Amino acid sequence: xxxxxxxxxxxxxxxxxxxxxxxxxxxxxxxxxxxxxxxxxxxxxxxxxxxxxxxxxxxxxxxxxxxxxxxxxxxxxxxxxxxxxxxxxxxxxxxxxxxxxxxxxxxxxxxxxxxxxxxxxxxxxxxxxxxxxxxxxxxxxxxxxxxxxxxxxxxxxxxxxxxxxxxxxxxxxxxxxxxxxxxxxxxxxxxxxxxxxxxxxxxxxxxxxxxxxxxxxxxxxxxxxxxxxxxxxxxxxxxxxxxxxxxxxxxxxxxxxxxxxxxxxxxxxxxxxxxxxxxxxxxxxxxxxxxxxxxxx
Amino acid sequence: xxxxxxxxxxxxxxxxxxxxxxxxxxxxxxxxxxxxxxxxxxxxxxxxxxxxxxxxxxxxxxxxxxxxxxxxxxxxxxxxxxxxxxxxxxxxxxxxxxxxxxxxxxxxxxxxxxxxxxxxxxxxxxxxxxxxxxxxxxxxxxxxxxxxxxxxxxxxxxxxxxxxxxxxxxxxxxxxxxxxxxxxxxxxxxxxxxxxxxxxxxxxxxxxxxxxxxxxxxxxxxxxxxxxxxxxxxxxxxxxxxxxxxxxxxxxxxxxxxxxxxxxxxxxxxxxxxxxxxxxxxxxxxxxxxxxxxxxx
DNA sequence: CTCCTTGTACTCAACTTGAGCATATAGGGA
DNA sequence: TCCCTATATGCTCAAGTTGAGTACAAGGAG
Numbered sequence: 001x002x003x004x005x006x007x008x009x010x011x012x013x014x015x016x017x018x019x020x021x022x023x024x025x026x027x028x029x030x031x032x033x034x035x036x037x038x039x040x041x042x043x044x045x046x047x048x049x050x051x052x053x054x055x056x057x058x059x060x061x062x063x064x065x066x067x068x069x070x071x072x073x074x075x076x077x078x079x080x081x082x083x084x085x086x087x088x089x090x091x092x093x094x095x096x097x098x099x100x101x102x103x104x105x106x107x108x109x110x111x112x113x114x115x116x117x118x119x120x121x122x123x124x125x126x127x128x129x130x131x132x133x134x135x136x137x138x139x140x141x142x143x144x145x146x147x148x149x150x151x152x153x154x155x156x157x158x159x160x161x162x163x164x165x166x167x168x169x170x171x172x173x174x175x176x177x178x179x180x181x182x183x184x185x186x187x188x189x190x191x192x193x194x195x196x197x198x199x200x201x202x203x204x205x206x207x208x209x210x211x212x213x214x215x216x217x218x219x220x221x222x223x224x225x226x227x228x229x230x231x232x233x234x235x236x237x238x239x240x241x242x243x244x245x246x247x248x249x250x251x252x253x254x255x256x257x258x259x260x261x262x263x264x265x266x267x268x269x270x271x272x273x274x275x276x277x278x279x280x281x282x283x284x285x286x287x288x289x290x291x292x293x294x295x296x297x
Numbered sequence: 298x299x300x301x302x303x304x305x306x307x308x309x310x311x312x313x314x315x316x317x318x319x320x321x322x323x324x325x326x327x328x329x330x331x332x333x334x335x336x337x338x339x340x341x342x343x344x345x346x347x348x349x350x351x352x353x354x355x356x357x358x359x360x361x362x363x364x365x366x367x368x369x370x371x372x373x374x375x376x377x378x379x380x381x382x383x384x385x386x387x388x389x390x391x392x393x394x395x396x397x398x399x400x401x402x403x404x405x406x407x408x409x410x411x412x413x414x415x416x417x418x419x420x421x422x423x424x425x426x427x428x429x430x431x432x433x434x435x436x437x438x439x440x441x442x443x444x445x446x447x448x449x450x451x452x453x454x455x456x457x458x459x460x461x462x463x464x465x466x467x468x469x470x471x472x473x474x475x476x477x478x479x480x481x482x483x484x485x486x487x488x489x490x491x492x493x494x495x496x497x498x499x500x501x502x503x504x505x506x507x508x509x510x511x512x513x514x515x516x517x518x519x520x521x522x523x524x525x526x527x528x529x530x531x532x533x534x535x536x537x538x539x540x541x542x543x544x545x546x547x548x549x550x551x552x553x554x555x556x557x558x559x560x561x562x563x564x565x566x567x568x569x570x571x572x573x574x575x576x577x578x579x580x581x582x583x584x585x586x587x588x589x590x591x592x593x594x
Numbered sequence: 595c596t597c598c599t600t601g602t603a604c605t606c607a608a609c610t611t612g613a614g615c616a617t618a619t620a621g622g623g624a
Numbered sequence: 625t626c627c628c629t630a631t632a633t634g635c636t637c638a639a640g641t642t643g644a645g646t647a648c649a650a651g652g653a654g
Contacts, residue, residue: 004334008303008383037301038368038381045368069366069385071335071342084335086305086383088366228632246612248633269631270619525601543643545602566600567650 006071006084010049011035011196013067013203014057014092016107017220020232023107024200025057030108032193033200038088049090062219063093067202070195087195091203093219110204111239112190113197117164117204118239127152130176130188137174161238162209168201208238215256218277224260226272227251303368303381307346308332308493310364310500311354311389313404314517317529320404321497322354327405329490330497335385346387359516360390362507364499367492384492388500390516407501408536409487410494414461414501415536424449427473427485434471458535459506465498505535512553515574521557523569524548 012034014025027034036052038045046064053061067089111118116126131152138144151166153159171177171188178184178191191197210216217234231247251257257275265271309331311322324331333349335342343361350358364386408415413423428449435441448463450456468474468485475481475488488494507513514531528544548554555575560568 004304004306006303006305006335006383007301008305008381009301038303045366066365068363069342084305086303086385088383226632243612243614244632245614245634249611265620267631268621269629270621270633272632523601540643540645542602542604542645546642562651564600565652566598567602567652569601 006086008038009035009085009087010038010045010052011087011089011199012049012053012092013089013200014053014061014094015110015203015207015220015237016094017233017236018107020236021109022111022236024110024113024203026106026108026192028193030106030112030190030192033196035087045088045090049092053092057094059094061092061094063091063216065091065206067091067199067206070199072195087199089199089202091206093207093216095220095222110200113192113200114164114168114204115189116167117161119159119161120235120239120241123159126188130171133176133187134170134174161240162205164208165198165201165205168198172198211237215254215277218256218279221277224262224274224276226264226267226274227257228267228272230257230275303383305335306332306382306384307335307342307349308384308386308496309346309350309389310386310497311350311358311391312407312500312504312517312534313391314530314533315404317533318406319408319533321407321410321500323403323405323489325490327403327409327487327489330493332384342385342387346389350389350391354391356391358389358391360388360513362388362503364388364496364503367496369492384496386496386499388503390504390513392517392519407497410489410497411461411465411501412486413464414458416456416458417532417536417538420456423485427468430473430484431467431471458537459502461505462495462498462502465495469495508534512551512574515553515576518574521559521571521573523561523564523571524554525564525569527554527572 012025014034016023016025025034026032034053034056038048045066050061050064053064070087070089072085072087116124116130118124131148131154134148134152135145138148147170149155149157151160151163151170168177172179176187177189178186178197183193184191189197192200207216211234217230217237220237221230221233227248228244230251231242231244234247235242256278258278260274260276262274263271264274309322311331313320313322322331323329331350331353335345342363347358347361350361367384367386369382369384413421413427415421428445428451431445431449432442435445444467446452446454448457448460448467465474469476473484475483475494480490481488486494489497504513508531514527514534517534518527518530524545525541527548528539528541531544532539553575554572557571557573559571561571562568
């Protein structure tokens with residue numbers, strides 16, 4: 001018994017936003033997240049993953065953050081049947097892809113996997129079905145009922161976009177997601193191999209929370225952009241519609257952007273000023289309590 | 298070469314608050330955090346650690362959260378010299394200890410290790426010395442200068458209690474903390490073995506950030522408490538003095554506590570009502586943007 | 595009884611946020 | 625040409641939140 005020995009694997013949730021759609025890099029035709037063994041030649045977890053990602057995508061990774069470490073009882077014929085399998089998940093952000101889906105890396109919209117998470121147009125109808133099934137599963141247990149209400153925003157509670165992971169876990173418990181017994185069968189959304197969809201949910205949740213108090217959006221933006229493009233990107237990631245003028249007020253109060261001087265005529269109406277990110281003050285202003293200016297409509 | 302194989306170890310930052318002092322469980326006379334190998338008999342990381350902690354401290358762990366996974370090139374004669382060493386850090390909160398320091402587990406005040414982090418009485422004088430040495434190290438580099446100002450709250454910037462980890466890392470870079478070459482020598486505060494002090498800094502930072510938007514304080518409180526006791530506990534953890542009436546307003550707006558009906562006469566003046574935590578609504582209200590009502594004085 | 599100490603309830607100005615309206619500037623078509 | 629539509633951008637205002645302080649209550653010690 002090799003006590004304390006385990007297989008270590010790095011697994012990445014790599015996110016880009018193209019055409020107002022958040023996309024995640026996948027392998028195996030969208031059925032798995034990219035991953036690889038953590039090799040001893042790597043200096044550190046971070047640098048190992050960074051090198052590997054850049055070789056795979058050809059894009060520099062602007063932002064890389066550890067997400068979570070998952071452990072599962074894996075099987076490895078080389079070492080023995082009962083060795084632990086440890087996956088260290090990372091969230092990486094890359095700038096807009098010029099040609100999404102071109103080349104080997106496959107980018108899939110993340111709402112393929114979590115269609116109920118996109119509330120930009122309207123609250124997805126699918127949610128009624130999900131909540132109905134969860135309610136049946138809860139069987140009147142008041143604690144479960146309360147959890148459903150909170151996590152899915154029912155019975156007077158507001159939808160909280162940050163709870164992506166909790167929603168997935170609740171659905172998993174209730175048998176609405178893929179299971180070990182039926183790995184490819186889920187009632188809602190597209191599945192992934194193993195626990196990859198769960199890791200993706202972790203990444204989405206982390207990014208949605210972070211975007212509110214840290215200027216990470218700019219890590220997926222091109223060099224220069226209009227304020228509406230910026231807003232659309234935040235909306236894509238959070239799955240919400242935002243209030244336009246309040247969003248703008250927030251952005252320029254934080255002094256995170258500056259005008260480039262150029263304008264974009266590509267928007268149809270009055271040309272919009274182009275802005276660029278101004279990392280100078282960096283984190284100074286950023287940490288003030290920044291809630292999203294959600295539009296109620 | 299065993300590609301992908303690694304030693305996995307669990308390491309815990311276990312926190313309790315006694316006598317208005319945050320304490321952390323240590324081993325080896327306060328020189329290390331408790332840790333142990335992750336064994337394959339454990340169902341999961343979380344449950345393995347939970348069982349282990351409860352056997353060590355005799356106290357149930359109310360709250361357990363993964364902190365971070367650290368990787369270092371370790372040495373293990375059993376397997377070979379170049380196997381990876383992975384430490385998975387956890388933050389755990391336990392309720393007030395009846396007799397701190399009694400028995401095997403040793404609880405040490407966390408400000409022994411980070412004396413400059415306690416701003417309850419006054420800004421520690423030590424900070425002037427630290428900043429002076431950092432300034433010398435920065436040698437006029439404006440980026441370093443800006444980072445020092447931000448992280449330590451100099452030159453018009455406010456002290457941000459959440460930046461414990463960044464402060465430790467900056468001091469480490471500048472050679473003011475222990476190093477691999479001189480593991481026990483630090484210019485400020487008490488050291489720990491290996492990177493344990495850094496892991497403790499990670500735990501402090503996480504807890505200080507979390508306390509603002511999630512009702513985790515109650516995990517270190519006794520069953521019933523007065524509002525001032527609650528305030529003193531938050532102050533102990535955050536290292537700040539809070540504004541009394543605003544703190545109270547915040548607490549009862551969140552409706553997280555209810556009166557027990559009893560009063561405590563132990564406080565010297567007018568007896569204070571006792572309260573208990575009311576987890577009923579649990580997380581519902583909690584997630585609203587909760588900043589600490591810092592007292593400027 | 596008086597002072598001292600702690601607890602509890604209000605008040606009020608400054609600031610922030612949610613929501614909507616008004617105006618500016620482009621292209622396209624009658 | 626001139627209006628219409630579409631987007632961009634600026635401004636206002638009420639409602640809510642926060643920072644700071646004051647007034648009053650209720651015990652114990654001397």
